[in-house]
Amino acid sequence: LEVLRTVGDLLSAGTETTTTAIRWGILFLLHNPDVKNRMVTEIQEVVGTSRFPTLNDKESMPYSEAVITEVIRKANVAPLGVPHSCNTDVEFRGYTIPKGAVLLLNLDSVLCNPEEFPDPDKFDPTRFLNKNEKSLRHEVFAAFSVGRRACLGENLARMELFLYLTTILQRFDIVPENPDFLPSLEGVLGVTHTPRSYNVRLVSRQ
Numbered sequence: 001l002e003v004l005r006t007v008g009d010l011l012s013a014g015t016e017t018t019t020t021a022i023r024w025g026i027l028f029l030l031h032n033p034d035v036k037n038r039m040v041t042e043i044q045e046v047v048g049t050s051r052f053p054t055l056n057d058k059e060s061m062p063y064s065e066a067v068i069t070e071v072i073r074k075a076n077v078a079p080l081g082v083p084h085s086c087n088t089d090v091e092f093r094g095y096t097i098p099k100g101a102v103l104l105l106n107l108d109s110v111l112c113n114p115e116e117f118p119d120p121d122k123f124d125p126t127r128f129l130n131k132n133e134k135s136l137r138h139e140v141f142a143a144f145s146v147g148r149r150a151c152l153g154e155n156l157a158r159m160e161l162f163l164y165l166t167t168i169l170q171r172f173d174i175v176p177e178n179p180d181f182l183p184s185l186e187g188v189l190g191v192t193h194t195p196r197s198y199n200v201r202l203v204s205r206q
């Protein structure tokens with residue numbers, strides 16, 4: 001039973017979140033053709049068309065990696081993290097948090113903090129690149145939370161996002177169904193933060 005529960009936890013924590021991030025990613029690329037085109041150029045230069053992208057390409061593709069980190073930041077899939085509770089009374093900055101109180105983390109306030117991410121509403125992957133255009137990991141990046149109970153699926157999620165988005169873009173152009181009307185960037189906030197359902201055209205590059 002323990003094993004079944006653990007597998008169930010991994011599946012439920014891992015599928016909805018990553019699917020949601022991929023759906024946001026396609027939507028952001030639809031709204032930002034310049035970003036999409038720069039990513040396509042990198043895919044063509046590093047991978048070409050004769051084979052699919054693999055995880056070995058990740059390191060040589062800093063722009064695509066930066067796009068994925070920016071997708072994860074803007075998607076804000078779990079803006080309140082996962083609820084925790086105190087197992088003893090805790091004093092923190094003059095507040096008493098009683099034993100048993102439910103604690104929600106405001107990860108959103110970190111991911112959208114204008115001091116760390118200037119113009120936070122903007123979809124801008126270059127905020128995760130340094131001057132040499134090599135990947136730069138942002139120290140306060142908190143989409144997967146922090147500390148001992150932080151998301152254990154971060155690497156898997158990054159791998160999946162990398163493979164899905166680069167492979168789709170290698171084979172297809174992502175264009176709006178109606179060029180005069182882009183689907184809304186406004187999400188729906190529940191346990192996770194999801195985009196509204198939208199249609200998109202994938203045009204084969206062959």
Ligand code: HEM
Pocket residue numbers: 009010011013014015017018021072077078081082083084105107143144145146148149150151152153154156157
């Ligand atoms: C973009 C994708 C994902 C995001 C944004 C995300 C985000 C998070 C966040 C914010 C937490 C809460 C951490 C805390 O309590 O402080 C969490 C926990 C967790 N995540 Fe993810 N996650 C993602 C993908 C995945 C994947 C792919 C897996 C599984 C393979 C996974 C498995 C888990 C598990 C098991 C926990 C609970 C960890 C614990 O309580 O010790 N997540 N995730």
